Amino acid sequence: MSELTLERGLAAFRAEVDGPVAAFFSSCVHCGICAQACPFYLETGDAKYTPILKLEPLRRVWENDFTLWGKIKGLFGLNHKVTDEMLAEWEELLYDSCSMCGRCSMVCPVGNDLALMIRKSREGMVQAGHAPEGLIAASVRAIQTGSPMGLQWKTLAVQIQHVQTSSGLEVPVDKEGAEYLVLLSSMEIINFPEYLEAITKIFDHAGVTWTLSTQCFEATNAGIQIGNKDIAAQLVERVVAAAEKLKVPKVISPECGHAFTAIRWEGPNLIGRPYPFRVFHIIEVLDELRAAGRIKTEGMETDRLSMHDPCNLARKSGVIQQQRNLMNLVAENFVELKEHGKFQWCCGAGGGVSSNERAEPLKMAAFKRKKAQIEEVNPERMVTMCATCRTQLEEGLEEFNMEIPVVGLTEMIAEHLVEKN
Amino acid sequence: MSGSMEFLLWTKGPMFDIAIAIFAIGLLVRITEIFMLGRKKNFAEARAGEWGPGFRTMFTRTVADPGTFQRAPFNVVVGWVWHIGFLMALLLFLPHIALIESLTGLSWPALPNPVISLVTSVTLVALIATLVHRMTHPVKRRISTVEDYLVWAVVFAVVLTGWLAYYRLVNPYPLVLGMHILSAEIMLILLPFTKLTHIFTTFIARWYNGAAFGRKGVQS
Ligand code: SF4
Ligand code: SF4
Numbered sequence: 001m002s003e004l005t006l007e008r009g010l011a012a013f014r015a016e017v018d019g020p021v022a023a024f025f026s027s028c029v030h031c032g033i034c035a036q037a038c039p040f041y042l043e044t045g046d047a048k049y050t051p052i053l054k055l056e057p058l059r060r061v062w063e064n065d066f067t068l069w070g071k072i073k074g075l076f077g078l079n080h081k082v083t084d085e086m087l088a089e090w091e092e093l094l095y096d097s098c099s100m101c102g103r104c105s106m107v108c109p110v111g112n113d114l115a116l117m118i119r120k121s122r123e124g125m126v127q128a129g130h131a132p133e134g135l136i137a138a139s140v141r142a143i144q145t146g147s148p149m150g151l152q153w154k155t156l157a158v159q160i161q162h163v164q165t166s167s168g169l170e171v172p173v174d175k176e177g178a179e180y181l182v183l184l185s186s187m188e189i190i191n192f193p194e195y196l197e198a199i200t201k202i203f204d205h206a207g208v209t210w211t212l213s214t215q216c217f218e219a220t221n222a223g224i225q226i227g228n229k230d231i232a233a234q235l236v237e238r239v240v241a242a243a244e245k246l247k248v249p250k251v252i253s254p255e256c257g258h259a260f261t262a263i264r265w266e267g268p269n270l271i272g273r274p275y276p277f278r279v280f281h282i283i284e285v286l287d288e289l290r291a292a293g294r295i296k297t298e299g300m301e302t303d304r305l306s307m308h309d310p311c312n313l314a315r316k317s318g319v320i321q322q323q324r325n326l327m328n329l330v331a332e333n334f335v336e337l338k339e340h341g342k343f344q345w346c347c348g349a350g351g352g353v354s355s356n357e358r359a360e361p362l363k364m365a366a367f368k369r370k371k372a373q374i375e376e377v378n379p380e381r382m383v384t385m386c387a388t389c390r391t392q393l394e395e396g397l398e399e400f401n402m403e404i405p406v407v408g409l410t411e412m413i414a415e416h417l418v419e420k421n
Numbered sequence: 422m423s424g425s426m427e428f429l430l431w432t433k434g435p436m437f438d439i440a441i442a443i444f445a446i447g448l449l450v451r452i453t454e455i456f457m458l459g460r461k462k463n464f465a466e467a468r469a470g471e472w473g474p475g476f477r478t479m480f481t482r483t484v485a486d487p488g489t490f491q492r493a494p495f496n497v498v499v500g501w502v503w504h505i506g507f508l509m510a511l512l513l514f515l516p517h518i519a520l521i522e523s524l525t526g527l528s529w530p531a532l533p534n535p536v537i538s539l540v541t542s543v544t545l546v547a548l549i550a551t552l553v554h555r556m557t558h559p560v561k562r563r564i565s566t567v568e569d570y571l572v573w574a575v576v577f578a579v580v581l582t583g584w585l586a587y588y589r590l591v592n593p594y595p596l597v598l599g600m601h602i603l604s605a606e607i608m609l610i611l612l613p614f615t616k617l618t619h620i621f622t623t624f625i626a627r628w629y630n631g632a633a634f635g636r637k638g639v640q641s
Contacts, residue, residue, distance in 0.1 A: 019458040020629040026451060027619040027626040030569050031500065032560040033485075036492040047563035066458065068450050069614050105634075106641055107489045109500070110619050111482050111627030113634075265637060268464035278466065318468055318638025339488050342639050 006084045009128020013061040013082070016120035020113060022066060025059050027110040028052055034104040034114055039346055039366040040097040051104040051114045054093040057082050058121045084128070091130045094121050096359035099366065100351030101311040106342065115316075118351075122227025134356040135226040142222040142235060148355065149186040153214055156189055160212075163197045169204050171196070174246065175211035180285070181248040181277075182210050183219035183239065183263070185256040188387040195255055195387075198414035199282065205417045206294040210252075216242035219259035224266055225352035232262070233270040239263060243277050251279050255408055257312025257386040258350060264317060281313060282410055283385050287322035290329060297416040300332040306379035307334070307409075308370065308393060309344040310386035323385060326409055330416045331383075337373045345369045349392035367396035374404065385409045425596035432602040440606035447613025448621060455625060467636040474635020475628040481640075482627045499550050506544030507576070510537055510583065534587070541584045548577050572615050578604040 034051040035041040041049040063070040064079045073079045102115040125131055138148040145152060160171045172178065180203075188195050203210050216238045223232025243251050253260040260281045268274050280288075289295045307327060313319045320341045327334045339345060348366030353359045370393070374382065382397075382404055384390050393406045485497045511517055515531040522528040532540075552573055555561045582601035591597035611617055619626075634641035 017458065019455050019460050020626070020633070022455040022458050023622050023625040023629055026455065026622040027616075029616050029619050030555075030561065030564050030566070031496060032558065032564060033489060033493055033496060035560040036489055036496075041560070042492075045559075047559040050560050050564055053564055067454060105630060107486060108630075109482055109485070110623040111478060111630040113626075113630045116633065265465045268466075269461070272464065274464045274466070315639060316637065320639075342641075343486060343488055 004127055004129030006082075006087070006128050009087060009124045009126075009130070010061060010082060012127035013058055013121070013124035014065055016058065016123055017062050017066050021058070021062060021117060021120065024110075024112040024114075024117065025055075025062050028108075028112060029110060031109060034108050034112070037103040037107040039099075039101070039103075039348055039369040040362060043365045043368045044362070048093065049097045051098075051118075052112070054090070054098060055114065055117050055121060057087060057090055057094075057124065058117055061124075087125060087128050087130045091125060091132065094118060094125055095132050095135065095352060095356055096362050098351055099311070099346045099348060099353050101346035102316050103311070103343075103346065106315065119224075119227065123229060124227075126226055126228045131226050132352075132356040132358065134358070135222070135352050138352075138355045139222040139226050139228065139231050142218070142220075143231060146216065146238070147186040147218045148220055148222040149190065151186040151189060151218075153217065156184070156212075156217060159189060159193050159196060162193070163200055167197055167200055169200050171200050172209075172211045174214055175209070176246050178209040178211040178246065178248055179250055180208065180210040181243050181246055181251045182212055182254070183252060183259070184212075184217050184254050185220045185259050185387055186218060187220075187391065188254055188256065191391055192255075192387055192408060192411075194411045195408060198408070198411040201414045201417060202286065202289075202295065202410070205296070205420065206289045208289070208294075211246060211248070213242040213246060215245065219253050219263060220256060221259065221262035221266075222355075224262045224270075225258065225355065229270060232266070236263065236267040236270050239267070240271065240275060243275075249277055251275075251277050252285055253279060253281050255282055255385045255387055255390075255410055257310030257316075258388065260319075261312040261316050281317070281319055281385075283313070283319055283322050283326065286410065286413060287325050290325060295329075295413065296418040297329055297413070298418050299330075299416055301330055301412065302332060303380040304333045304335060304378070305331045305381050305383055306337055306374065306377050307340070308337070308347060308382055308384040308389055309340055310384065310389045311344065311346050311350055313386065314340075314344055315342045323409055326413060327383065330412055335377045335379060338376055339373065345373055347389045347392040347396070349388050354388055354392065363392070364396065364399060367392060367399075371396060371400055371402070374402070379404060382406045383409050383412060425593045425599065429595040429599035429602070432599045432606065436603065436606055440609045444609040444612055447610075448618070451613050451618055452621065452625075455622065460629075463636070465636075468638035469635055471632035471636050474640055475630075475632035478631025478635075478641050479624050479627045482623075482630075495550075495554065499547050499554065503544050503547035503551065506540045506547060507580065509540045510544065510580070513537065538584070538587055541580060541587070544580050545577070545584060548573070548580065552577075568615050572611065572617055575604060575608050575611060579608055 060082050098118050100115050104114040141150045142148040221235045264279045347370050348363045353363050390406050397404050513532040514537045518531050585591050586597045586601045
């Protein structure tokens with residue numbers, strides 16, 4: 001990579017200013033309501049974590065370079081410039097203390113989409129050389145090995161073997177013409193191998209044709225988390241190439257919220273063209289199969305279950321009802337957290353926070369909001385559908401000595417399938 | 422007396438024209454800047470259209486969601502009270518309606534004067550409350566700029582002078598009326614260059630927000 005400088009950073013910030021950004025900054029009345037939506041502010045009480053404050057560099061670029069008034073102020077030296085020191089200070093605000101959960105975007109009274117602007121600001125931060133080490137390392141690994149965690153196909157191959165032995169079913173690999181190309185996330189492969197076995201069973205049960213691709217199995221996009229369009233586009237192209245090669249009409253994003261928004265909503269814009277296939281989150285696919293009567297279940301979970309909606313899946317992608325339909329299929333004692341669906345609270349680990357080691361204390365602080373929500377309904381187990389959320393819930397609950405196991409929804413469905421004879 | 426009369430006539434004449442001109446041109450530039458920037462084409466397959474959700478958010482954002490209301494009731498309620506009070510005094514006070522009618526030909530019924538004066542008093546109290554809140558709440562203190570206090574002062578001056586004129590608490594009357602008109606003109610002049618722009622741009626911002634979430638299947 002050529003040298004990262006303030007100039008490059010400012011150019012990248014400028015490239016992100018568009019009509020919505022101008023409308024948002026023109027409208028902010030400094031009411032501070034956005035802070036009331038942000039787990040990082042609420043759980044630390046530190047006003048520097050107010051969402052609109054995190055956007056000050058982008059705001060200055062907009063005012064100085066995109067408004068007549070700002071240019072006039074500039075002539076008299078009355079404008080506030082973005083400096084390298086400022087960006088160094090803002091690195092913590094734009095990365096460590098923001099999971100891009102999008103909750104602030106839902107509550108700002110003038111309608112500012114703050115999370116969108118955080119995403120945009122990160123593009124400038126990367127070019128200015130102010131991105132966190134942890135995310136840089138993940139991006140480099142993603143480009144070099146295909147996985148942000150450096151995981152290789154041979155690790156997955158071992159897991160496939162295990163699944164085939166324990167389920168007695170074939171895990172299809174590189175099957176041309178299958179209906180679905182299944183993507184996974186490294187986090188899931190490492191922490192939750194149960195997922196692969198679960199979909200193998202469910203798809204066999206429902207008679208769905210699917211395949212993995214040796215060419216590309218990773219669904220997450222480290223380029224989006226750090227905020228680098230070039231890296232992000234390269235990673236998306238790999239998925240597109242794999243899907244095109246296997247001629248699949250549909251691609252499934254795994255139990256990972258970030259991967260879904262990355263491939264579903266940002267991907268086509270990163271590569272500048274629509275996909276020749278459609279993209280679904282696994283939960284959408286399962287609910288479609290349920291609605292079509294292709295999933296037959298037996299028995300119900302009887303303990304008190306509650307559910308965590310991943311931000312990226314619910315608020316940022318509109319998958320809200322599907323997981324509830326699936327819960328009702330197999331759980332008879334399901335209680336909602338008080339604020340859920342599009343108004344759910346972030347687990348604290350998204351938006352690259354969990355890949356950024358130094359953000360650990362903030363990540364745990366933000367989790368306290370989720371913890372309080374869980375305590376309110378006091379479930380025996382939590383269900384979710386994102387490997388990052390699940391890891392964070394497990395670690396967080398353990399940290400606070402709360403004995404509440406966390407399960408993946410896909411696995412839970414797989415456990416209730418009617419046996420074929 | 423004659424000095425104050427001249428002052429009043431100046432605020433109603435040349436100053437009024439200047440204020441309207443700066444306001445109109447400034448706002449036009451501001452809105453043009455926004456629309457000229459536009460948005461990039463979106464290639465992701467949409468779940469739903471943008472227009473419906475965009476328009477809905479333009480209205481629904483006026484009311485806070487229940488959770489936010491519980492977490493920041495003071496902020497929400499006081500904000501509501503003074504905005505509504507300001508709008509009622511602006512749009513339902515007989516002399517204001519007469520002014521609007523002389524400019525546009527449109528008119529509507531006014532509220533009785535005692536009601537307006539009560540509304541104005543409540544607005545003044547609410548405005549003071551927002552100032553105290555801004556100076557004491559850690560978040561608001563931290564994000565506030567000189568502009569926030571300047572805009573507050575101008576808005577407060579508009580309401581206060583109106584209230585003083587109504588009760589004829591300043592003599593001579595043309596002086597206080599002139600001060601009221603002048604402060605309203607200052608507000609108009611500042612509007613395109615400060616956060617007062619939100620009076621217009623909030624609807625654009627809300628539309629963009631509603632559209633972005635709406636195409637992904639979420640009503641924001
Ligand atoms: S809630 Fe919206 S208007 Fe209020 S300070 Fe935050 S961004 Fe600005
Ligand atoms: S997106 Fe979420 S974490 Fe980031 S500033 Fe907004 S509320 Fe806070």
